[in-house]
Amino acid sequence: GSAAAATDPYAALARASVTEFRSAWDAYRRLAWGRDELRPLTGAGSDFFIPGSTLGLTIVEALDTLYLMELDEELDAGVQWVRDDLVLGQDAPVQVFETIIRLVGGLLSGHLATKDTVLLDRARELADRLLPAFTRSPTGAPYRYVNLATGAVSGKENHLAEIGTCITEFGELSRLTGDRKYYDAAKKALHAVYERRSRLNLLGTGMNVETGAWTGTTATLDPPVDSFYEYLWDGWELYRDEDLRTWYSTLTAAVLEHLTERRSGRLWFRQADMRTGAATGHAQSELTAFYAGLLAQSGRVAEGEAYHASWAAALRSFRLPPESLDYHGMRALDPSYPLRPEYVDSCLFLWLTTGKELYRRRAAEMFRRQKQYCKVVNGYTVVRDVTARPMKLGDLTPAYWFSENAKYYYLLFARARRFDYRSNYLTTEGNVLRGLR
Ligand SMILES: O=C1NC[C@H](CO)[C@@H](O)[C@@H]1O
Numbered sequence: 001g002s003a004a005a006a007t008d009p010y011a012a013l014a015r016a017s018v019t020e021f022r023s024a025w026d027a028y029r030r031l032a033w034g035r036d037e038l039r040p041l042t043g044a045g046s047d048f049f050i051p052g053s054t055l056g057l058t059i060v061e062a063l064d065t066l067y068l069m070e071l072d073e074e075l076d077a078g079v080q081w082v083r084d085d086l087v088l089g090q091d092a093p094v095q096v097f098e099t100i101i102r103l104v105g106g107l108l109s110g111h112l113a114t115k116d117t118v119l120l121d122r123a124r125e126l127a128d129r130l131l132p133a134f135t136r137s138p139t140g141a142p143y144r145y146v147n148l149a150t151g152a153v154s155g156k157e158n159h160l161a162e163i164g165t166c167i168t169e170f171g172e173l174s175r176l177t178g179d180r181k182y183y184d185a186a187k188k189a190l191h192a193v194y195e196r197r198s199r200l201n202l203l204g205t206g207m208n209v210e211t212g213a214w215t216g217t218t219a220t221l222d223p224p225v226d227s228f229y230e231y232l233w234d235g236w237e238l239y240r241d242e243d244l245r246t247w248y249s250t251l252t253a254a255v256l257e258h259l260t261e262r263r264s265g266r267l268w269f270r271q272a273d274m275r276t277g278a279a280t281g282h283a284q285s286e287l288t289a290f291y292a293g294l295l296a297q298s299g300r301v302a303e304g305e306a307y308h309a310s311w312a313a314a315l316r317s318f319r320l321p322p323e324s325l326d327y328h329g330m331r332a333l334d335p336s337y338p339l340r341p342e343y344v345d346s347c348l349f350l351w352l353t354t355g356k357e358l359y360r361r362r363a364a365e366m367f368r369r370q371k372q373y374c375k376v377v378n379g380y381t382v383v384r385d386v387t388a389r390p391m392k393l394g395d396l397t398p399a400y401w402f403s404e405n406a407k408y409y410y411l412l413f414a415r416a417r418r419f420d421y422r423s424n425y426l427t428t429e430g431n432v433l434r435g436l437r
């Protein structure tokens with residue numbers, strides 16, 4: 001290779017990131033092609049959205065990763081499956097949030113990568129089937145489920161992340177189709193939550209979308225709230241909607257005032273009563289590790305770096321991040337590791353924001369541990385208990401692994417020719433909506 005390759009310490013990791021992706025992708029193609037997800041130990045497929053049916057989840061989630069890795073034959077096979085075999089009008093309820101971030105987002109990034117208009121048509125058809133969840137809601141906050149064939153809605157008690165994580169996928173659809181109804185529905189949902197914030201500008205965890213009553217009054221960054229905050233900032237970043245920046249700034253100031261906790265010099269985010277601010281818990285989900293990247297992207301670089309350092313310290317106690325930990329004693333509350341991407345998600349965006357090699361080194365360490373503990377004959381599998389020796393493995397390759405982990409490692413190590421490292425946007429599911437070349 002060129003002289004540069006000889007001196008690039010990440011060239012080997014770049015090649016390895018593609019090799020590891022292919023081990024899982026080839027196993028999926030061989031054993032579960034067209035199914036939502038792969039069970040790598042049993043070598044079977046599994047259903048994510050509708051029992052006994054498929055929406056081709058892993059194929060749709062992998063489309064832009066295949067494009068970035070220049071695996072164009074594989075990409076063509078995936079697009080062909082969407083054109084020939086993806087059936088959307090299924091007479092069954094689907095979870096609106098998961099369908100938007102995974103399928104609408106995956107179809108849109110696949111369209112932006114390939115310019116294939118069928119992928120855009122499918123994204124629009126799917127969004128039109130999901131819209132009744134928003135338009136039938138008295139508050140504008142969407143119902144949790146909608147039947148893709150009949151438009152029947154259900155699940156009036158919904159969570160904040162599920163209510164508020166759609167404005168970038170829906171906004172992109174409005175931009176590409178010229179129809180603002182998608183953006184407007186997503187913004188109305190965000191506002192339905194924002195206008196019910198407490199006097200302290202704190203939010204709860206869930207809402208009755210018919211009455212607007214809070215169903216959970218604990219203020220937290222953990223799921224099921226997490227990406228609500230992410231999409232306020234992202235919506236401002238993509239569409240320069242001043243309302244979204246105001247809502248993000250107001251709510252983030254309250255989070256930093258009432259939820260930050262320093263423990264043994266480490267920065268964490270506790271649970272509190274949304275009305276009084278009184279501390280009510282000190283658990284921390286691994287999913288909240290995304291917040292380190294969001295803080296840095298939204299101008300709070302020091303806090304973002306400090307928070308990522310807390311998770312790097314946690315990784316020195318645990319070989320893989322537990323799903324949830326008690327940061328008062330660094331005890332695993334949920335010892336599973338379902339191949340979560342958030343720690344590496346933040347490595348990528350802290351590296352892009354600060355330029356510090358530290359974040360590529362942390363990502364490389366996580367890549368090595370994922371390979372050491374989660375790699376099996378048919379690709380990668382989840383871990384049921386990271387504290388057991390040897391680790392107890394589960395039997396699933398989550399579709400987000402193809403859209404997130406694998407993509408983030410590649411972008412961090414490979415100097416991807418098809419990615420604009422200076423100007424880009426990735427959704428909470430890792431779908432690239434800006435910056436594909
Ligand atoms: O925002 C999300 N939450 C859960 C998954 C990854 O942990 C994934 O669907 C997405 O990143």
Ligand SMILES: [Ca+2]
Pocket residue numbers: 227290427428429
């Ligand atoms: Ca996410």
